[in-house]
Amino acid sequence: xxxxxxxxxxxxxxxxxxxxxxxxxxxxxxxxxxxxxxxxxxxxxxxxxxxxxxxxxxxxxxxxxxxxxxxxxxxxxxxxxxxxxxxxxxxxxxxxxxxxxxxxxxxxxxxxxxxxxxxxxxxxxxxxxxxxxxxxxxxxxxxxxxxxxxxxxxxxxxxxxxxxxxxxxxxxxxxxxxxxxxxxxxxxxxxxxxxxxxxxxxxxxxxxxxxxxxxxxxxxxxxxxxxxxxxxxxxxxxxxxxxxxxxxx
Numbered sequence: 001x002x003x004x005x006x007x008x009x010x011x012x013x014x015x016x017x018x019x020x021x022x023x024x025x026x027x028x029x030x031x032x033x034x035x036x037x038x039x040x041x042x043x044x045x046x047x048x049x050x051x052x053x054x055x056x057x058x059x060x061x062x063x064x065x066x067x068x069x070x071x072x073x074x075x076x077x078x079x080x081x082x083x084x085x086x087x088x089x090x091x092x093x094x095x096x097x098x099x100x101x102x103x104x105x106x107x108x109x110x111x112x113x114x115x116x117x118x119x120x121x122x123x124x125x126x127x128x129x130x131x132x133x134x135x136x137x138x139x140x141x142x143x144x145x146x147x148x149x150x151x152x153x154x155x156x157x158x159x160x161x162x163x164x165x166x167x168x169x170x171x172x173x174x175x176x177x178x179x180x181x182x183x184x185x186x187x188x189x190x191x192x193x194x195x196x197x198x199x200x201x202x203x204x205x206x207x208x209x210x211x212x213x214x215x216x217x218x219x220x221x222x223x224x225x226x227x228x229x230x231x232x233x234x235x236x237x238x239x240x241x242x243x244x245x246x247x248x249x
Contacts (some may be wrong), residue, residue: 022060025083025219026083027065027086029085030068030069034047034247034248035048035187042067045095049065050242051245052065055226056243058229069159072159080218084211086211086212087209089209089210090213098212101227102230104209105234105239106211106248107206108249110181111180111203112202112204113199115196118195120174125201134172136168137177138157138160139175141178147177161186164193166190169196
């Protein structure tokens with residue numbers, strides 16, 4: 001009987017060794033429609049998840065979405081605590097910590113605008129008009145070079161978009177600046193469309209949105225095959241179909 005038991009245990013161990021463990025990639029997402037939304041059960045859906053499934057599942061990965069404020073998402077990817085983040089624009093500082101997977105999954109014209117209280121009367125039509133104002137920005141976000149590098153603009157960095165909008169409504173900042181596609185959706189969700197108006201300042205920026213892999217990720221050596229997969233998605237039209245579903249193509 002002892003021999004039989006030993007044989008059974010050995011067979012179980014051998015089977016376990018022969019079973020291939022599916023690698024898991026963790027992806028940081030900030031809940032910002034249409035890129036990511038989190039329902040009442042904590043389930044994450046949206047463009048980022050669809051992109052992750054199209055990119056990674058055919059390569060043999062499981063995906064795990066990790067919801068976090070934008071600045072925390074960036075920090076976790078930078079530190080290798082999660083593997084990837086989507087939708088980053090490229091600059092030299094970020095390239096020190098992140099592998100930008102070419103080609104960008106989206107290249108688009110991004111409209112960036114200022115927002116202010118509906119009953120406010122000041123006007124912002126050029127960068128210098130911000131100099132006398134308290135301007136809310138999302139911590140860790142890039143806007144455009146002239147704005148980001150203007151040290152005379154008093155920028156109040158806030159952890160997320162909801163906090164930024166609420167700070168405006170409470171009168172703790174004068175205005176905030178962000179892409180219109182996200183701002184309009186947040187204002188509608190918060191039912192603030194009558195309290196907050198779009199200002200006169202608008203900047204059009206050509207940006208590439210990248211899928212990004214942490215340089216500290218244990219999956220970093222798969223960057224090349226991921227890039228090949230992105231190119232295949234682009235050439236086949238599947239990438240365009242996914243983007244079109246969320247009206248961001």
